[in-house]
Amino acid sequence: MRYQCGEVNILPVNPPVDDYPTYIEAAIRAVLSEGIASGAAALEPIAYPPQIISRRPGVPLATAARVFKRDHFSCRYCARKTIPTPIMALLGRLYPLSFPYHPNWKGGVTHPAVITRSPVVDHMNPGAWGGDWNADENLVTACWPCNASKADLSLEQLGWPPPLSIPDTDWDGLTGLYRQLWDAAGGPAGGAHLRWLGAFGV
Ligand SMILES: [Zn+2]
Structure with a gap:
């Protein structure tokens, strides 16, 4: 419920x-x-006997972009609209006094939108508990707060319901404006942004 x-x-x-x-x-x-x-x-x-659980592998950027696009950049646990972090980082670069951004999300110098609206890829059932680390059907878009509160537990361990359906929306996480914003910000950190732009296909 x-x-x-x-x-x-x-x-x-x-x-x-x-x-x-x-x-x-x-x-x-x-x-x-x-x-x-x-x-x-x-x-x-x-x-719960102590056990060594396998480390969560990093999600390749291309996989993350694919999962975010599939899910229309919406959290599959709470339905929040999300905006990829690099886009908000550009806003932070343009407006450091009204939209501060810190690469490590340092408290006090990071806009709350970054923390609450950044999408991450969540492993619904972590590999540590028998889930597949890499199968798309085990990966969902989650906002940072949902992902953080889920930690490395499975949905069953948390008592969470199954993820929400992929929403019927045209929300694109503002990726359609990403390249123009990057240009407007002076094209900083080209390598990282070009990888994201390419992965999003924008
Ligand atoms: Zn959420």
Whole structure:
């Protein structure tokens, strides 16, 4: 179930998919009343043995551009419209005092739009949990806040619903204006921008 809040769908705050508090309370009560062995038994249903999970590989730029275009530059978890970070970086270059941009998104010198509207490619089910790192059907566009709150967990582990359908919209993440904006900004950092421009086909 999702709650409409203007343009943005808000994910449920506490999806009722796990009973962690129940099990954790039971384990603590068991430790306190019956000892450590009883606590271990009470924790058994939610036991999570330490494991080494595979590192998330970087997503090739061409793949990212393909996924963003397929999803019409919209977050598949909350429906936010997103704008590729390099486009907002150009705006920051033109207007450092009203739209500050820092390459590492340093707090205080990065416009909130960069943090809330930058798209990233999310692995719905991370390879660490058996998902395919590279299959397009496992990749979705996510806004930075959704991706950050999802961390490296699977949808099932989070109790999140399946991603939203690809929206019926002509939103292009402002990529149609990207080349002109880059020119207007004086054509900075040519290599990086030309790679993105080429990948977006604009
Ligand atoms: Zn989102």
